[in-house]
Amino acid sequence: MKPDTAGAPNTAAILLPERFGSSEVQTARATEDRIDIPEFAPSLIPDGDVTPERFLDRELSWLAFNARVLELAEDPDLQLLERVNFLSIFASNLDEFFMVRVAGLKRRIAAGLAVPSPAGLSPIEVLEQISDAAHELHVRHAHVFADQIRPALAAESIHLVHWTELDDGAKARLSTMFAEKVFPILTPLAVDPAHPFPYISGLSLNLALVVRNPVSDKELFARLKVPDQLPRLISVDGPRAGTVPGRVARFIPLEEVISEHLDQLFPGMEVLEHHTFRVTRNEDLEVEEDDAENLLQALEKELLRRRFGPPVRLEVATDINPNVQALLVRELDVEESEVYALPAPLDLRGLSVIGGIDRSDLRYPKNVAHTSRYLNESETAKAANVFAAMRRRDILLHHPYDSFSTSVQAFLEQAAADPKVQAIKQTLYRTSGDSPIVDALVDAAEAGKQVLALVEIKARFDEQANISWARKLEQAGVHVVYGIVGLKTHCKLSLVVRQELDGLRRYCHIGTGNYHPRTARYYEDLGLLTADNQVGEDLTKLFNQLSGYAPKSTFKRLLVAPRSVRSGLIDRIEREIANKKAGLPAKVQIKVNSMVDEAIIDSLYRASQAGVQVDVIVRGICSLRPGVPGLSENITVRSILGRFLEHSRVFTFANAGDPVVYIGSADMMHRNLDRRVEALVQLRNPEDINYVLTLLERYVDPETSSWHLDNEGLWTRFHLDDTGQPLSDVQSWLLSSRSRQRSANRR
Structure with missing residues (x-):
């Protein structure tokens, strides 16, 4: 196999430095103090010092996950509209990261809770490294769209256009649409001695305007929110545009349509300039349940407060007037390091409009899920009893x-x-x-x-x-x-x-x-x-x-958090260590969304040191360092991203030749193991156990396309063999194997 080196320098730059809500900001012990049933949630957090070099930073690991999503958008071998969707997913993921994780770090710093992370970094150090990595990812994301995706869409007759590129007929249609659907819901807000700087809601797209009064010759600032009730990108040619190969489909950002009609919003004024900007705020919730007589009412009140959380990021178009940017920075009270200057259009979540175009030739082949053969052997559309x-x-x-x-x-x-x-x-x-x-x-x-x-x-x-x-x-x-x-x-x-x-x-x-x-x-x-x-x-x-x-x-057949998931899994890992020492079959395979919990990771390190093979398949965050001599040389970490969002949690143990398999809801994170009710169930049917074991072996097979994590925190994509041919895609393999199974059953 050979790694895919496209974009590798960017990824390396993001990852070489040394880990989402308000609940996670508190320590597990602080959370336990608020629980009325301590018997249900005993403390399992290990005491003593944590050696930082054992762990990767979870926040930077999350950014590395989103960089893997971006790599899919960069992959020219993927269907074009799927690449568009990955760009949109990347943008949405990053928004949530800032709203929750970055906001949580800032809150910890403000509260004086500057406790180092398990990776040994203070919250301020983590924020600094996040800023460096996030700025690079933002720019990379914008350039993938501008330099790769936009030209590729144009080659398929799908265009993101500017107002000046439209013919008179299209301009007339959009002007009518603006008058009927947009103008009535717009609210221009002036800033002057009688009008304070307006509140800017989180994730809203806005126009910063400089207008001049021709009578007094005085320049004034105004803000106009781009309504989020309407599609981010407006189809110039109607709802069916783009669905037929070769037929031109044009889309224009809503803010461009608004910008061309600003004179209607400020009659008698001269609009000198306009710039797009966007604010991200702390939108995590803090509900003290002990003090809430009615949880529903408390949560509804907190949802209202969420809209007014402090800002954590300011995105501006690269062509913004420096004076306007300085005004926004001052009024929003953000640091210069929290400003992200990007080429327009901002907020590429809106690309989901284009990603949703009904063009089967530009997306994954349609998947039709079928009824399990144990529920309906006749393969009719409706399940049996x-x-x-x-x-x-x-x-x-x-x-x-x-x-x-x-x-x-x-x-x-x-x-x-x-x-x-x-x-x-x-x-x-x-x-x-x-x-x-x-x-x-x-x-x-x-x-x-x-x-x-x-x-x-x-x-x-x-x-x-x-x-x-x-x-x-x-x-x-x-x-x-x-x-x-x-x-x-x-x-x-x-x-x-x-x-x-x-x-x-x-x-x-x-x-x-x-x-x-x-x-x-x-x-x-x-x-x-x-x-x-x-x-x-x-x-x-x-x-x-x-x-x-x-x-x-x-x-009997369940492990239930917060009481027994962590302890139950560690007990199983310790049994594998004992089996290995006794010369019996021993192996651990874990598939989760996140691997963060230090106690679980340390138990896997002990297993590795005893010679037990440990395979971890993780979609998102991983704080475990694999392949460290003397610590984790028997541990591999793989990541699978693709058409379907890998979401299952699976735990398998060789158990001296009598395999034990659990499936369930728990990720290996503090919040799941200490502050959530989670359940894992042990499978008993030998056929089901064999299916899961075969599945995980396929996930970690060297001939399966995946990302590999090294001991410095660098993820490398392996999706081509030594001859340049694609490695097996596990999701495609599952789809085709199910199809073959159905055909065999019919025969």
Whole structure:
């Protein structure tokens, strides 16, 4: 294999220096002090000094993750509109990073909590290195669009145009659109002795204007917000533009249309200049649950406050007047290091408009998820009786390769409609108000069933939506609870209790992903449907713990955070160490979104020192240093990014030849292991265990395209072999293998 060196100098520059919300700013011990049920959340944070050279900085590791996303946008072998989408995703990711992580660091510094990170860096040092890396990434991102993507789109007759490039007919249509849809909602705000500098909302795109009064010859400043109710990029040629190869499709930034009609907003004034700018604010939430009589009301109040958080980043167009920039810096009270001068257009999240064009020749081949063969062997569109299938065997689901709608969704819809079902208990972290999952719970409650919904309304950036559908559930008669004070409920659980001839039987689903039908189409996740009695007992205890008071519950097939996930996994790792010393098969493989927790990492270091092979597959942050002589030379770290968002969490152990496999909701981060309710379930079906082991071996195979992490924190992409041919893409392999499996079943 050979590494892809395109863009390598940039990546190296980002990573050679030595790691998202307000809850993470507090230490685990400080959080425990606020928990009313200490038996449920004992401290497992190791005492003593932490040796910094053992860990990579998590914030810089996150920026390295986003640099990998950017590498996909830079890849000329990817379909063009997918590259456009990766540019948009990169921009959205970076916004969230500043709103949460950078804001959290600034808050720690302001509060005097300047405790060094596990990597040995003070918050000020981390901020400085973030600034250097983020400035470079911003510029690189802008140039990828200007130098690569924009010309490639033009070659496909998709153009991002300026007003001056339009013909008279197009200008007339846009002027009509402006008069009817834009002008009525614009609010120009002047700045003068009678009008103070206006509040600039977070992530809004704005025009900074300099206008002159021809009577007094006085120049004044004004601000105009570009409305976010409208598409960021306006189609010049109609909604079907760009869907036919060869037919010209033109898009123009909304701010350009507004800029050409500024005279209508300032009649009698002369508009001398206008510049785009954008502010990012601290938008993390701080809700002290102990002091809140009603969590919903407290969260709604905090959501209102979020809009007024302090600024953490100012983006300006490179052609901005220095005097105007100085005014913005002064009035917004930002540091010069927090100013990012970029070529227009700003806010490339808006490229999702172009990325959504219906051009099958410019995007990944369409994926049609199929029903699991254990749920519907006839391959019809509708799932068979899910309960009957679950009585026959445990069913391991792998989304989006297995259909969510004919498995998990069908399970809950059939439960809602089945007169033999007595009760449904469900956790909901992120979903949508029009979700069929929510509808199924409403239908079940209206049918007289006992329905409990454990709603995590504090799921970051989904709070407002979660409040809305929580109220919808309450109005339908669903018992809605919000979990345990001080802990987010992040586990993915469904429990259905059904009356059968031999008594009550419990049917369960435990997953790694949210109950969100739309994201299930492009999030890679695992889930287990089971009627196993032990799992049913475990889920019954866990739901009782979440809705009532049962802090000392014990579980048979589950590991539950914050009590037993960290300790349970470390215990399993220690067993692998003992097996290795005894000459028995020993191996650890972990697939997660983030690997940060120092106790888990140190246990993996101990395993490596004992000679145990450790494979880590991580999508995002990784604070573990692999390949350090005497510390981690038996550890490899790989990252897979691609068409689907790798989201499953998997933990496998060789266990002396009798493999143990867990799947579940927990990432290896302090917030997951100490401040969230998480659940991992042990798989028991040998076929399911073998499937997961085979899957992870494919992920770490040297012939699989992936990024490799070295001990200095540098990620290198390997996606070509020594002859320049593409390595295997694991997601494409899964799609094709499922297709071959279906063909074989039909024969």
